[in-house]
Structures are given as C-alpha cells and as structure tokens.
Amino acid sequence: MKIGVLTGGGDCPGLNAVIRSVVRKGVQEYGFEFVGLRDGWLGALRGTVMPLDIAAVRGILPRGGTILGSSRTNPLKHEDGLRRVQDTLAANGVDALIVIGGEDTLGAATELNRQGVRLVGVPKTIDNDVAGTDYTFGFDTAVGIATEAIDRLHTTAESHMRTLVVEVMGRHSGWIALHAGIAGGANAILVPERPFDVDQVCAWVKNRFKIHYAPIVVAAEGAVPKEGQMILKDRSLDEYGHVRLSGIGEWLAQEIEGRTGTEARTTVLGHVQRGGTPSAFDRWLATRFGLHAVDAVRDGAFGTMVALRGTDIVRVPLDDTRGRIKVVDPSLYDEFEVFFG
Amino acid sequence: MKIGVLTGGGDCPGLNAVIRSVVRKGVQEYGFEFVGLRDGWLGALRGTVMPLDIAAVRGILPRGGTILGSSRTNPLKHEDGLRRVQDTLAANGVDALIVIGGEDTLGAATELNRQGVRLVGVPKTIDNDVAGTDYTFGFDTAVGIATEAIDRLHTTAESHMRTLVVEVMGRHSGWIALHAGIAGGANAILVPERPFDVDQVCAWVKNRFKIHYAPIVVAAEGAVPKEGQMILKDRSLDEYGHVRLSGIGEWLAQEIEGRTGTEARTTVLGHVQRGGTPSAFDRWLATRFGLHAVDAVRDGAFGTMVALRGTDIVRVPLDDTRGRIKVVDPSLYDEFEVFFG
C-alpha cells in the first residue's frame, strides 16, 4: 500500500512528529510505502511530491515546522480541483492520504472524501479549536511560549507600574488566551467568545493598581469590545484611504491610558507562538496521532480523523466536525472570574 | 467557615498554584477563612500552623515547592494520631481540611475521613500514578525537564558514539519514562510495569549503532531486569558490609558495555525533575483543582478528591482510589514498540 502525506494550513509544532511516527509505523510494521505531497493541497493539485522514507524522517521529532511545507490552498476552489488531486494520486500510485491540518484543510478533506478520495485526517492547530478532540497538538507549545512571555512581562510591569496588554493568537477562539492567562496569573482575559466591556477592564486595572501591583491583560487577537465601545480614536488609513484598524491589543492599551490616566503598553506575541521545538506534551500527542492514523488507514477507516478523548486516541467521522469550531465554554470561562481584577 | 490546608509527600511543581486558587476563591467568593498546617501531617500532629490569606498567596503561582512545607509523616502511625489531629483542628477552629498529596498522604486522609475528619483531597505527584485522575499536576513539568535533558544528551551521545542511559523518576510506575522517552526519541524505554530483557536492550543498542546513530535508553528508577538477569557484578558494600545496589541506570550502562563492547554512560536526573516553576499545563490543572476543591468543601462533599477526566474536573470518592496505583497499561506501552531499537 502506498500512502500520501500532506500538511496544510498554518505551521504548528508537532507536524514533523506526526509525519515521523506515520512513516516509522507504516514502514516498519505494515510494510507501507509513503510519498510526501509538498505544500499542502497545493502539491496535490500540482503533482509536486517528495520521497518519504525512514531516512527522510530521522531527527525531525524535535523540529518545529513541517518538512513537507504547507499552504492554505483549497483544492475545491480550483477548477478541476478534484480531478487534479486524483490525477496526482494516480500518477504516484497513491492508495490513500493522511491529511494533517486544521479546520480548512480538514474541511477540504471531508469534501474530497465524500467524492471518493480515500483519506484519514489528523487535526492540528495551535488554536485548539478543532471540534471533536480534547486537544490538538501545537496548542500546548503555544500556551507555554505565551505563559513564559507573561511571566517576563510581570516584572517589567511591576517595575514601571504600568499595564501590559499581551495580544496572543486566537482569531475565533480564546483557548490560548484563557490557558496562558490563567497560567500566567493575568488580571483580565479577553476572548472572542465573550465581547468585553472596556469599563470593566479599566475597573480591573484600577483595582490592581490600588493594591500596588501592575495589571497584565491577556487578549486573544479576535477579542472584541461590546457593541458601541469600539470608538475609532486610533483610526489610520491604508494606502487606498480605507480605515485600517490596528490590533485589539494596541487599541486596548490606548483605551486604558485614556480612561484610567495610567500608563499602558502592548506586546503582540505573533509568530513566535507557532515556531520552534514542540513541548513534550505535543510531541507525545502528535506521535500518538501519527501511530493511530496509520492504523486507521490499515483498517480502511477512511473519512475519519484521529482525536484525543481523555487519554485515549479515538476515531471521529470527519463529517461530524465539519464547519464546527470548538469554542471556549462560558462555564469554563466563568470558573476563573475570581482572578480578574 | 474556616478551612485548613496542608501539602504532604514529595514536593511537586503546582502545589503553590493549588494553595493560591483555593484561598483566592474561598475568600473572595465564599468568605471562607483559611489556615495553613505546616509540613504536611506533621503540622496537624504538632499544631504548627501559619496564617493563610490573600496576601500570603500573592506571587506564588509560578513558584515551585510549597509555602506550607511538606513531610512524609503519617499521622496514623503516631500514637494518638487521630486525637492530636482533631485537637489541632479544634484549637484553630478549623471546620474542614483540604489535603494536597499523593498516594500516602491521601491514604491517611481517607482513613481520617472515615474516622470523622471532614476533608477534601487534591491529588499530586510528579509520577502521575494516583488512581482516579487522568493526570496529576507536576507530571507535565517533570516530563518536560526530562525531555529537555534527553534532547541535550542526544548530541553528546552522537558526538562520541556511545549509549546514554537516562534514569528518570518513577519507582512504581513508568509514566515519566514513557512520556519523556517518546517525546525525546529514545531507542528503548524501561518501566517498572514490564521487567526488561537485557539482551533485548543490547540488541536495540547494537541495531542503533549499525545505522550510525547513538542510542538513548530511558529507564524509570523502578525498572527491573527479568528474573535471573541482575547479576551483581557491580555489587558494593555499605558501611555494615551489606550489598548495596547502585541505581538501575548505572547497572544497565555497565551491562551494555560488558555485553556489546561499546561505550555507555549514565545520567541520573534526580531532584531537578521535581523543582522549579511549573509548566503552563500544570499551573492550569493545579489552579482548576484548587477552585474545584473549594467548591467541594462548600458543597460538603467530604471524603472525595478532585480529579481530571478528559477536560472536566470531577469528584471521586477517596475510598475508590485507596491503595491503588495507576500503572502504565500494557497496550499503551506496546503502542510505541516501533520506536525501539
């Protein structure tokens, strides 16, 4: 049996660990052959492939990124997408695919599977918002990096008695913000799932200063203020003269300064959250996902993705997760309100 | 209501995070008062207590160890133990206890609860072997430290083409060895749950050298060779002339050298695995355990301990976990055999 492997979407610590365990188990235990499709679905469209054997995956376990490259290409948005993917598979003698990706990549996989492409999915995203799995790999690494940054910012905030707003990743869900904020001892955590009240945030900030400590506010990049509160003081124009909104972190720091009369600064963590060596947790999870994905292919369990349920790896129909994002439950968020302010 | 808090057994990253969240929620949300019992059950026996209010728990979230001190004292092995504990509680007006500890500390808690002491347990151990919970806090930190050490040892092993045996914590269970070994890309992982065959280990070692890579063997301190294989070449005598066995790591390195004719070295990670700042995962888990333990006290759910089940915190009867240790499942261990050798 010959299996094609591809990684799609934003890169994520642990991708290489999945690739390695897929190949190690597939070759050593089942005698499968493998081929890598380059740059996600783009390689499937273009027919660009690379050899993928045990020598190719040596030493990649601790390395961030993906040796296969990635892209955000959706094959179904290209003319003849399905046919071109099928041609690539046929030309390379590929019997089945292992597709490692987030919402978008797996969404395309679901559709292609419906149209007859035999494949198994592996969920990945540092944002942790793929439905159907307790955690995705990459998330723990991102939370660790963000927490370490918050630890560092505490000391600089205290020394200058100013608020520090930390903008972390999470456009549609607040998992990184919530986990890193709680782990880092933040005084306010703002997530996309719950529009925030700027006045409440400022009250928390003032309260913190009152007891002679400096506030840390952690905001997911997708966090938004309550309706009516986004006053565009900080508007700026792009080259076409359109209003361009700066990030929520910068906006918030300005609001805090304006409304409380105390100093505030912003740090946008950005891409460092998704790079570098995966944490031990993510290496463990990614490795197990890879082992179980190969088993799923062997069992002909196409149209499923592997998922974490407690401490078990299970199979979940791709259809069940399609178009759904796993967001932060309100009751979980409320669990932590005692730490705000 | 006044609650006593104690931490028992070996120290563990995350203890302070539990104490902090217990006090923050108890005081701010329910108006409880708190008192700390010093050095685990020892303080309960001796009546040594310390004040525990919000000021006392400020800034302790990222700090390893425990501000309350710890000990391995078992109150039930002291004459009048129960009465002395009850006296301490009465003398300090304590209505209920929150007991944070591992197997032994919670075992004593279970017995005291049967005899009428109102208490709620919080499981902790870096070894991850408390029954009834998916994970204990402290474990992720220990695995992270061990994995980073293994990462480092790979380069020195390769440079000198020698085997490195890494002895990690785990007297009764192989959780740290298995997780860190998989995350670190070990070529053999030895756990107490499965007596190992020295010849098999040496075959793996030789196989690894054959492809020009240097082997890493991860051994839990409680790992043992198959019956008959522990030949005491390395016996040494203690001051009374008794045979004293050196650790399994050292023994194994000698065996590998003797049986394969290749160089081997040992590193015993020791206490660094249990110290220092907790990982983000452990801070999150410890914080949630603390919040839910206070809720359990408020609800009068005495005789239970909080536990992780998937992503939920649940309550488990202390009686159910008593005297049981959570060991590595054989099928989980076998999942990874493709990586050995």
Add this chain to the structure above:
Amino acid sequence: MKIGVLTGGGDCPGLNAVIRSVVRKGVQEYGFEFVGLRDGWLGALRGTVMPLDIAAVRGILPRGGTILGSSRTNPLKHEDGLRRVQDTLAANGVDALIVIGGEDTLGAATELNRQGVRLVGVPKTIDNDVAGTDYTFGFDTAVGIATEAIDRLHTTAESHMRTLVVEVMGRHSGWIALHAGIAGGANAILVPERPFDVDQVCAWVKNRFKIHYAPIVVAAEGAVPKEGQMILKDRSLDEYGHVRLSGIGEWLAQEIEGRTGTEARTTVLGHVQRGGTPSAFDRWLATRFGLHAVDAVRDGAFGTMVALRGTDIVRVPLDDTRGRIKVVDPSLYDEFEVFFG
C-alpha cells in the same frame, strides 16, 4: 555609614541582583546601613524611601525587574532638583548614593556628583551601549530571548517559504540585533549605526529563496534605510492627521513584499526582551558590579562607576562616559557580512 540605593531608567534583568549584593556585602562586611529610594530619581526628589536590609533582599537574585521601582525622571530638569535631592539624603541620614542606571540616569548622577553629591554609579542597560564597560548586565538576557525567538521563527519561515523580519530593541545602537542575529543565523542584520540599502536587503532575500531556504531579517528598532529610500507607502495618520510611521520592521516587510513579490511577515519582540529572570551571565556580572560598587563607596571613590574590562571589574570616572554612547564598531559589523544573503 548609610547608603542610599536607586534604580533608574527602563527596567533590566539583573537590577535586583545588584541591589542584593550591594546590601549583602555592605551590611555583612562593612556594617553599612542602607535605604532604598523609590522609583529612581523620583524618590530622591519626593523623599519616598523604603527600608533595605538583608531580609529585604532575600530571594531576589533570580527575579527580573527592581524591588525599588524605576522611573525616567531627571532631577536636574526639576526646579530646585539638586536641593530636593540633598534634602532627601539629609532627612534620611544618607552619606552616599549607589546609582544603578543607563545613560540618562548616570548622566544626572555625573552632574549631581559635580555639585557635591557623593555617589558611585553602576551601568545597566539591555542595549549594551553605555560607554566605558565591555558589557552591561541585562544585555545577555535580552540577546538570549531574541535568539530563542529567532530559532522559533526559522521553522515557521521555512514551512511557509516567507521572509520573517524580527524587530528587536536598540534605538541608538545595534548590539542586540547584531548578537542575536549572528547567534540566530539571520540572513541580514540591520543596525542604527549603518543605514541600510533596501535593494541590498531584497537581493539577500531573493538569494536565500534561490537556495530554497526562508530568510530571517533582524532589525534593530532604530535601523534606518539609506537616504531617500523611506517611501511612505505605508503612511498612516494619527488623530491629528499627522503622518505616523509604523515601526521599521513592518515597513521593511511591506517593502520586501512589494519589491520581491514574495511573502514577508514581521514580529516585534518588544517588552519581553527586558523582563523575566536574568541569565547566569547577567546574574554573575550584576552581582560583581554590586560587590565592587560597595567597595568603591568604602574607598570614597565617588564620581566613578564600576565597569567590566575583560574579566576584571574596574572603576571608571563618570565624567569620561558622559554623553557618549557605545556603538557597534564598523569593523565588527563587517566581520559578519559573509553570513548575509
């Protein structure tokens, strides 16, 4: 003898290590007394002081920030500044000051010393640009954090085949950019000391893509393009309609995208570079600076600052360093040009 201690300017890992070693040696060896002036020169103006004994400095060695607080206040820019400082010293029985700060703070110290205030300086700045010393503490920590970030960004850059521009601290000097860029394997390093040619940077970027690797460009925040190259495509207007320039990193990423037709992203490391626990090197240097500063006070060597020369700590007249900044030597910068592109 009673000594006042103050920390001024931006906070910097190692400040607490200096304070601790000053107090430990002063009290234990010479029987000096100490008092802390709060928030840099602001405390000297306002007379806000805090007790500073051995208990106060316990456990602060590994902690970032400063227990004394800091500010950018210049006492000489306040009416009656000198007199008010002298009043504070007199009111608290302070015989001499130890002033820990960068260019500005030490500049004020130099002037006050001329006017009769007895003081010894300790140079600090993460930027490493204080004249007269080989290194300042805080710099090594900042370089370490920036290097780790660059390590992480390599993997995400490779996975998506895009340029990553990393903006690091350094308004007037390129020390952090140069050290972190070399340590991180950057393909271009831009420093304030040498205006850069955007076309050259783009040529390097294209060259890197040619060999199928993704470029990392490290830019000090004070780096500037050659005259005429700053075309304001990315102009934006502040609330008064004035053109507001975004940071150099963002500008450069836009230029690279526009001129090469390849993707580019920016990460601004910001405040995380100045927070958190100091590196071992910085703790060592800060501790030695503190020990020698106390000796200088004991010796009556007022008007000097301690400095690192090779592996020795020496005394340098404050006057000699006044108004000078230590910039990157052109020949040092040129040493590394082989790595560009």
Add this chain to the structure above:
Amino acid sequence: MKIGVLTGGGDCPGLNAVIRSVVRKGVQEYGFEFVGLRDGWLGALRGTVMPLDIAAVRGILPRGGTILGSSRTNPLKHEDGLRRVQDTLAANGVDALIVIGGEDTLGAATELNRQGVRLVGVPKTIDNDVAGTDYTFGFDTAVGIATEAIDRLHTTAESHMRTLVVEVMGRHSGWIALHAGIAGGANAILVPERPFDVDQVCAWVKNRFKIHYAPIVVAAEGAVPKEGQMILKDRSLDEYGHVRLSGIGEWLAQEIEGRTGTEARTTVLGHVQRGGTPSAFDRWLATRFGLHAVDAVRDGAFGTMVALRGTDIVRVPLDDTRGRIKVVDPSLYDEFEVFFG
C-alpha cells in the same frame, strides 16, 4: 588552499558553530576548500575524512555536538603518529589544519606544529580552563544549564528543609561551580583550587537552617576536602575488591547528614551540562573564533590559537598555553565569600 578541520576531546556546545563559520568564510571569501577529519585525531591517524562544504554546514549553528565526531585519541602516543597524520594530510591534499579542542587536543597540536604540521588552534572546553583566553565557548551554556538546575533545586530544598549538594563538572578547575554557584545563589561553593573544610561547610549549612532557609552547596567534581578529612565511611568495593570512592557530592551529603543531623541529598548534573543547543553567547563566540581562525590560516599564522581578550579576538602562540591550565584566582573566589553560609 585546502584546509582540514577536526574536533577533539569531550563534545561541547558551539563546535558546530565554529565549523560552520570556518567553512562559510573560507569558501565564500577566500575560495578555500575544506575536508573534515572524523573523530578528532583518530581520523587523522586512520585517514577517515568527510566532505565539508557549504551544504554540509547548513542548519548546524544551533545544534550541539559536532558533525565531525570526536575522540580523546592523542596521535603522538601512537607509533608513527606524526607520519600517519602527515600521510593523511598528503593523501587528501590538505595544506593546513584547523584544530578545535581543549588542553589535550591543543597540546598534541602544539607538538605536531613544532614538527612541521601547519595548523591553527581554536580553544574549546565547557570547563573554561584553557590558558590564554578570557573564555572558551561551551562554558556559558554549561553554566546556564547548571544555574537553571540550581534554581529548580532551591524550591525542593525549601519544601523539605534539607541540604541539596549539586555536583557540577570541573575536574581541575572550579569555573562552572563558581559561576553557577554565584548565579544560582548557592550557600557554599567548593572548587578544586581550594581544598575545603568540612566543618566550615557544616557550619554554613547550620547557619542557613537557623534563618529558616535550606542550603544549596555547589561542588565541582574535582573539589577535595582538606587533608585528613576524607574519612572513608562511604567506602565501597569494586569488582576486584578495591576501595572505590563515590563522587564528592555523595560523600559530602553523607558527611553533612552525619555531622549536622539534618537531611541532605545530592544531584550529579553530569552529561546534560555538555549537550544541547549552545547559548547565544557561545554561538557568538564560537562563530567569531571560526571567522578569525580562517583569517589566521590565510595569514599563515600557524602555531597560534585564536583567543578572546575583552571583546577582541586575538592570536596567541600555542606554545604559550601548553601544559598550563587556567584556574580560578584566589582573589576572585574570595570576592564571593560574603554569600557563603
């Protein structure tokens, strides 16, 4: 011109960074060719070489260990050693060598150079005890790892109120012990340069307990007690019945327990100190050493080694450093005595 490169002695973080910068500059700037000799002098004896071009050194900057392998072989202790080295050089058309190593490797280099082999030395050792240079690369990484371990051990020591003895590398010199001990806030630091008084150490330990803190004792592996104090309570017999001394750390912990009646534990850091990614400082230093070593070859400055002097890289005659070890100066050690106890 064709240059051979070899790395000898114990591996050390930064070796690959030297190799990379040697090859990058040699090839790109001077058009030199390179060849790697495998496993130190062993490869020179056996004629085992590997190609060394720009592709071979890609991506190795952050990697610990050495891609060339290493050994402790001394060519001059082999019959015909000189001739065999010369034959290897001739057979591969090698005009000159760059020899990266510590005391022993450079000692052999000095002798070979006297006998006509054209070579330039690069000092390396995590121990920092090569004479003639302010620092060697690898040392800063080792100190950083040891300091982080001490940070971790503080919390476990405090929680159990026991002494922790940390044994670090340093057979002949106490540099790692001194730097890491000071950076880690140790209460006693024991170095080979100064035989220690066990009673003094125990007095320090007791003093520390008196103020309710737990002592950390850092001991270089080569530290020895004063004459007469090594009472062999802990003797053990090796397989031939000879007395075998356990390490100084273990011995000391036993003495402290016996003499003070308080608990003590030992951690032997071992090989983790020499593995893994080099610190930013070491990558910087190693890279500069490499660049300057190539310049020395181009200039025909054979018989020299590159060295750090302040912030400059200089050339030092190999003869000057031969047979000398750089030990810790007594006055430097005494600088820190205020922190003991």
